[in-house]
Amino acid sequence: MRRLFLALFALSFGAIGVFALDSSEIRSDHDSKPAAKQYDDPREAIAKVPAFVTDPSTDRLIYYPCSNCHGEMVKSNPKVRSLADMHVEVKLNHGQGRYWCLTCHNENDRDHLWSLKKQPISFNESYLLCGQCHFARQKDFFYGGHGKRKANWNGPKKLTNCTECHNPHNPAIRPRVPRVKPVARMGLEVVPSEMHGVHNLWEKHPGSEPTGKEEPKE
Amino acid sequence: MKFQNNNQPDPKRRAALKALGLGAAVGAGALASSGGTLTAEQRQKHHGEETFEDHWHSFFQQHYQRMSEEEIEVVLERLERKYKAIYGVEVKVENEQPLEGVVFGYALNISKCKGYRECVKGCTTENNQSKDPDLEYIRVLELEKGTMNLETADHYYGDGETKVPQPGKFYLPVQCHHCENPPCVKACPVKATWKEPDGIVVVDYNWCIGCRMCANACPYWARKFNWHEPKLPVEQVNPETHYLGNRPRFQGVMEKCTFCIQRTRNGQMPACQEACPTGARVFGNLLDPDSEIRYVLENKNVFRLKEELNTEPKFWYYSD
Numbered sequence: 001m002r003r004l005f006l007a008l009f010a011l012s013f014g015a016i017g018v019f020a021l022d023s024s025e026i027r028s029d030h031d032s033k034p035a036a037k038q039y040d041d042p043r044e045a046i047a048k049v050p051a052f053v054t055d056p057s058t059d060r061l062i063y064y065p066c067s068n069c070h071g072e073m074v075k076s077n078p079k080v081r082s083l084a085d086m087h088v089e090v091k092l093n094h095g096q097g098r099y100w101c102l103t104c105h106n107e108n109d110r111d112h113l114w115s116l117k118k119q120p121i122s123f124n125e126s127y128l129l130c131g132q133c134h135f136a137r138q139k140d141f142f143y144g145g146h147g148k149r150k151a152n153w154n155g156p157k158k159l160t161n162c163t164e165c166h167n168p169h170n171p172a173i174r175p176r177v178p179r180v181k182p183v184a185r186m187g188l189e190v191v192p193s194e195m196h197g198v199h200n201l202w203e204k205h206p207g208s209e210p211t212g213k214e215e216p217k218e
Numbered sequence: 219m220k221f222q223n224n225n226q227p228d229p230k231r232r233a234a235l236k237a238l239g240l241g242a243a244v245g246a247g248a249l250a251s252s253g254g255t256l257t258a259e260q261r262q263k264h265h266g267e268e269t270f271e272d273h274w275h276s277f278f279q280q281h282y283q284r285m286s287e288e289e290i291e292v293v294l295e296r297l298e299r300k301y302k303a304i305y306g307v308e309v310k311v312e313n314e315q316p317l318e319g320v321v322f323g324y325a326l327n328i329s330k331c332k333g334y335r336e337c338v339k340g341c342t343t344e345n346n347q348s349k350d351p352d353l354e355y356i357r358v359l360e361l362e363k364g365t366m367n368l369e370t371a372d373h374y375y376g377d378g379e380t381k382v383p384q385p386g387k388f389y390l391p392v393q394c395h396h397c398e399n400p401p402c403v404k405a406c407p408v409k410a411t412w413k414e415p416d417g418i419v420v421v422d423y424n425w426c427i428g429c430r431m432c433a434n435a436c437p438y439w440a441r442k443f444n445w446h447e448p449k450l451p452v453e454q455v456n457p458e459t460h461y462l463g464n465r466p467r468f469q470g471v472m473e474k475c476t477f478c479i480q481r482t483r484n485g486q487m488p489a490c491q492e493a494c495p496t497g498a499r500v501f502g503n504l505l506d507p508d509s510e511i512r513y514v515l516e517n518k519n520v521f522r523l524k525e526e527l528n529t530e531p532k533f534w535y536y537s538d
Binding site: 050140143144145146147148149150151152153154155160165173175176177178179180181182183184185186190 | 327330332333334335336338339351352354357358373374375376377378379380381382383445446482485486487491494495496497499500501502503508509510511513514517518538
């Protein structure tokens with residue numbers, strides 16, 4: 001009986017512990033300051049950050065406006081399937097199978113994206129969409145710790161939108177061949193890096209080096 | 219002769235030299251502009267068809283910090299004439315002054331840097347470096363993850379096929395750190411290099427005697443010496459230049475990264491920041507509390523290279 005009480009007691013504390021954490025705030029481990037915040041409306045994220053603009057993405061989208069086909073011509077098919085006729089170039093490699101087109105693409109208005117709570121988001125503001133999961137990156141993006149500021153360090157701020165560097169369907173940046181390597185200064189030669197620090201000057205001249213062998217004594 | 223420790227040039231001596239120069243120029247009129255059919259290579263070799271007067275004034279040119287504004291104007295005009303003669307294009311040499319309330323700082327995200335060397339390319343396109351022999355301000359070092367041994371760092375990685383980033387490696391671009399306490403400035407015996415009010419360490423190429431003491435003193439290998447007459451193809455000349463920045467240099471002078479002084483003093487980003495495809499580079503005003511660089515310094519784990527040397531670099535590395 002006493003054990004049962006104890007167990008109930010412990011359970012109730014556990015429950016308090018769970019509810020004490022506000023689910024909308026993500027706290028870092030060692031202090032209780034909120035590290036980032038998830039918003040009900042993605043637009044809340046830009047309410048307090050320094051003003052900025054991005055280049056419009058819609059100019060670069062090949063099929064935009066999407067309502068040219070989607071809408072009257074092509075009816076929406078919410079079934080999860082592999083695309084065979086159109087958009088075959090899209091290989092969804094993001095979120096390890098958690099998503100389908102209609103997670104981000106607005107089913108009712110194909111010229112827009114939508115948030116997880118079905119609020120419309122323009123293609124030009126994809127940082128609002130990405131920030132729903134990548135909220136810590138999003139904060140860095142707004143303040144300059146992630147991404148790239150364009151054109152000037154002073155004055156009106158123009159940022160590089162997420163989708164200018166990351167393919168949203170396959171966001172990891174792939175390795176590539178670097179630019180040409182530098183040449184050694186004239187008259188010098190490149191020593192391979194594994195030789196650095198192990199290269200001893202006296203090894204160049206075997207004659208001047210002590211052999212380590214002693215003459216056999218008789 | 220009594221040794222005078224003032225920074226003012228002796229006006230009598232300067233006037234005398236000037237008069238002498240003008241007189242000599244009239245006498246040597248025949249020497250000047252005798253040719254006219256020189257090839258681009260010959261022009262570069264002979265510094266263009268420089269008049270005797272120009273040559274004379276260039277030889278006796280004062281230190282940048284000792285010249286008055288009018289004197290600098292004359293120098294800039296002469297340099298523009300000279301570059302026009304050498305390269306055949308209109309090169310604009312500016313003398314943009316440091317902005318009030320600005321100290322430049324740089325931060326580089328080593329988790330984002332993938333070693334593509336795009337910054338190196340952007341830098342050499344902007345800064346009129348010699349293309350043969352190659353002269354580059356930025357070294358991208360390839361290091362083993364978890365180590366910070368600069369002695370075993372590989373500056374010459376990549377064979378034209380291997381892709382970067384290599385697994386288990388990270389990349390550390392090193393350029394001039396624009397130290398608050400620059401050892402190169404202390405080492406210069408003729409004060410040809412100094413720290414500007416906006417924190418940029420610059421060189422007066424016309425005052426440099428090429429002794430290379432600054433290169434010895436610099437712990438970041440940031441200073442590059444023109445051992446040979448720099449060869450800069452005409453089509454690669456960037457005509458937007460600054461006296462202390464990317465104006466074409468000559469043999470026997472030291473040069474270095476200037477945070478693209480010709481761009482940043484006009485509000486633009488440095489060329490390496492613009493060329494970086496990964497957004498690893500953050501540039502801004504350290505005195506502006508709302509700038510990106512201040513956000514990085516206040517919110518990220520930053521470190522400086524060789525901090526123990528007390529050079530106080532204004533170049534930070536961070537990772538996230």
